Amino acid sequence: MYSKRRMLLLISFVLSLLLVERYFRSHQVEELELSDWFMPRRRPDVITTTDWLAPVIWEGTFNRQVLEDHYRRRNITVGLAVLVSGRFAHKSLGLFLRSASKYFMPGHRVIFYILMDTFVRLPGIARSPLHTFRVLKTGIDYTWHDLHLLHMKNLGANIVSYIQDEVDFLFCMAVDQVFQNRFGVETLAPSVAQLHSWWYFRNTKNFPYERRRNSAAFIPLGQGDFFYDGSTVGGTPHQVLNFIDKYLQGVIDDTRNGLNSTYERHLNKYFFLNKPTKLLSPEYNWDSALNLPIQIQYVKVARRTERNS
Ligand SMILES: *[C@@H]1O[C@H](CO)[C@@H](O)[C@H](O)[C@H]1NC(C)=O
Ligand SMILES: *[C@@H]1O[C@H](CO)[C@@H](O)[C@H](O)[C@H]1NC(C)=O
Numbered sequence: 001m002y003s004k005r006r007m008l009l010l011i012s013f014v015l016s017l018l019l020v021e022r023y024f025r026s027h028q029v030e031e032l033e034l035s036d037w038f039m040p041r042r043r044p045d046v047i048t049t050t051d052w053l054a055p056v057i058w059e060g061t062f063n064r065q066v067l068e069d070h071y072r073r074r075n076i077t078v079g080l081a082v083l084v085s086g087r088f089a090h091k092s093l094g095l096f097l098r099s100a101s102k103y104f105m106p107g108h109r110v111i112f113y114i115l116m117d118t119f120v121r122l123p124g125i126a127r128s129p130l131h132t133f134r135v136l137k138t139g140i141d142y143t144w145h146d147l148h149l150l151h152m153k154n155l156g157a158n159i160v161s162y163i164q165d166e167v168d169f170l171f172c173m174a175v176d177q178v179f180q181n182r183f184g185v186e187t188l189a190p191s192v193a194q195l196h197s198w199w200y201f202r203n204t205k206n207f208p209y210e211r212r213r214n215s216a217a218f219i220p221l222g223q224g225d226f227f228y229d230g231s232t233v234g235g236t237p238h239q240v241l242n243f244i245d246k247y248l249q250g251v252i253d254d255t256r257n258g259l260n261s262t263y264e265r266h267l268n269k270y271f272f273l274n275k276p277t278k279l280l281s282p283e284y285n286w287d288s289a290l291n292l293p294i295q296i297q298y299v300k301v302a303r304r305t306e307r308n309s
Contacts, residue, residue, distance in 0.1 A: 037066040037186075046281065046295050050225065056195070056279040059298040062186040071108065071185040078105045078188070079167035079237070081113040083151045084120060084175045092175045092304070094123035097133075101125050103179035103300070111166055113158065115151045148230075148263035149251060156244040164237040171234035177285065181300045189278030192234035193271050197282035197303070199227035201293055210265040216250030217261040217269040228271050229285050230264030231303065235277075246270050 034055060040048035042060045049055060080100060084093050097112065104110060109130050114122070117138045125133075138154045155163075155172065163170065169188050199207055207227040210217035233243060247266045254261055286292075286299040 037063045052275045058281040067185045076168040077109040079170040081172040084116045089120045099179035159241045174231040191239045191276045193276035194229040194232035194280045196227045196229040197287045210261045215259045216253045217265040
């Protein structure tokens, strides 16, 4: 009975997103040409352009000054939603926010959206006039086993009600990460995916995609482009909402078929069907448990493993 009600709530949420879509404010501002700022030949040692001609951002491949001038003229505001939960929530959030306020989009307006399912005190952070912090309480609901489902539903509803009017771009990240170097405007695009630090360096097509044919997240063997990391997704609020909508629909379909997949596999299916317009190299989400290959010259964000929590 309970799960049926939950399902109906989900469905009505998805429908409300569809209805609201046409009211989106358009953020149409002329874009830069790729050739104005992107220098893929500087990094012959790595993949810098995808089959569908999307840039892959590595240290050394972009002209920061051109990008900074462009986005300063556009007077942008960037949102950073962080999903907080778990036993080490307070410590993780402190490390995340203190490092993000230093390295995430320095010089530009940033609104931090902190999604929490447990009560966590906000850490003390040096105040900057460019930074705003908003806490979005998700409420504890033990019927939602999957943290992402609850947080994404909540984030989706908040994008519809006001985030879409507050920011030009939005990133959504897991809390177990620490910024170590500048994560700047070179990462901005309509739809941004993060390459997985482990799978990028595996010479295989056998990625851990969902392989059950009946799942909404299914990708057949031998297909798929990259394995994307679920800890970072970005783009315009509209594109992020589109992903959340497809993810929730996928979960509904799977539940109907008695299946469950993971958030990351749904994300990979989404980017398989809707190719991202920009990819971030593993420098932007390096797993600190792995040895550094020579291609990684500059770790911008390090993932903390449970071990060193
Ligand atoms: C830039 O945007 C902010 C917030 O949207 C606004 O308050 C400010 O006046 C804008 N500045 C310029 C120069 O347009
Ligand atoms: C799927 O459901 C089974 C039990 O119904 C559970 O043991 C398993 O962990 C679930 N898998 C995922 C990815 O949630």
